Amino acid sequence: MIFIKILAGLVVVGVISATAWIVLHAKQTMTAPQVEQERVSAMLEAAEMPDLEPGERAFQKAHELIAMGRAGEAKEKLLYLVNFYPGSSSAPQARRILGEMNMDDLLSTEHMAGKTTHTVKRGESFVSIANASKSNLDCLMHLNGLLDLNRLRPGDELVVMPLNLRVTVDPGKKTLTLWDGGRFVKEYGLLAAEKAGAGLRTTIDNKAGVAGERRVQAGTEGYREARKRITLAKAGLAIGEMVAGEKSGRGFFLSGPDMEELALVLRPGNEVEILAKAP
Numbered sequence: 001m002i003f004i005k006i007l008a009g010l011v012v013v014g015v016i017s018a019t020a021w022i023v024l025h026a027k028q029t030m031t032a033p034q035v036e037q038e039r040v041s042a043m044l045e046a047a048e049m050p051d052l053e054p055g056e057r058a059f060q061k062a063h064e065l066i067a068m069g070r071a072g073e074a075k076e077k078l079l080y081l082v083n084f085y086p087g088s089s090s091a092p093q094a095r096r097i098l099g100e101m102n103m104d105d106l107l108s109t110e111h112m113a114g115k116t117t118h119t120v121k122r123g124e125s126f127v128s129i130a131n132a133s134k135s136n137l138d139c140l141m142h143l144n145g146l147l148d149l150n151r152l153r154p155g156d157e158l159v160v161m162p163l164n165l166r167v168t169v170d171p172g173k174k175t176l177t178l179w180d181g182g183r184f185v186k187e188y189g190l191l192a193a194e195k196a197g198a199g200l201r202t203t204i205d206n207k208a209g210v211a212g213e214r215r216v217q218a219g220t221e222g223y224r225e226a227r228k229r230i231t232l233a234k235a236g237l238a239i240g241e242m243v244a245g246e247k248s249g250r251g252f253f254l255s256g257p258d259m260e261e262l263a264l265v266l267r268p269g270n271e272v273e274i275l276a277k278a279p
Helices: 002-045 054-067 071-084 091-106 126-132 137-143 256-265
Strands: 116-119 157-160 166-170 175-180 183-189 192-194 200-211 214-216 227-232 238-241 251-254 271-274
Touching: 054 071, 054 091, 071 091, 071 183, 091 183, 091 256, 126 137, 126 157, 137 157, 137 256, 183 256, 227 256, 238 256, 251 256
Parallel strands: 166 271, 238 251
Antiparallel strands: 116 157, 166 175, 175 183, 192 251, 200 214, 200 227, 200 271, 227 238
16 A cells, blocks of 8 residues: 555656646747847847948848848838948848838838828729829729729729839949939849930930830730830930840830839839939
């Protein structure tokens, strides 16, 4: 009988020990991510990140913030780097990441800053709504998930966004940059800048698609598949897609995907500045 009691006691002790180990292990497993997040937060709040110049420090912090899902704070760090340390070795990559984040916000209906909802009135058309809101048909269709412009009834609601961006072209650096007032939006690389008309201020005169030798206007059949071309008001210049084997002509030329994106956010009337090449 004594032996049985001793054996039973050992079993109870073993069960208690095993339970305690399981609870401790679970607690450590559950708190590890929290501890790691607190560690990263503490590092980000630290006054110094040794062995890094200020621009590199801002870039490193932005990376950490993105990893933690704090996109808004990461954008602030990237914007700080772009504005105050444009010569930093990380500045080009910072501009690229910041540009992608800005464009995602600009073209997203989940991010409604700068956008409004328009209720369609009798007699209005897609063209009149786009013009009245200082937008374009490409952007109107994109924001509302439209594949065509055949259906519009009074009472329909459309997300609209004014497109008041300005463009800076630097032929020397082969870049085209979008600005919202004084705020950087996105930078694109030019594949070619032919007879560029440097040192010129102008506006966008027209935007259309090009299918072979035919010009196709937005909202008409064949426009979606056509190469996009933006004509400037002065000097016979254009912004268009670079096509291998074709003569590019006068203007500035980008990749097809970049031109498709520019067609979404630019409209006639937007200001364009072409910088003079450095001597």
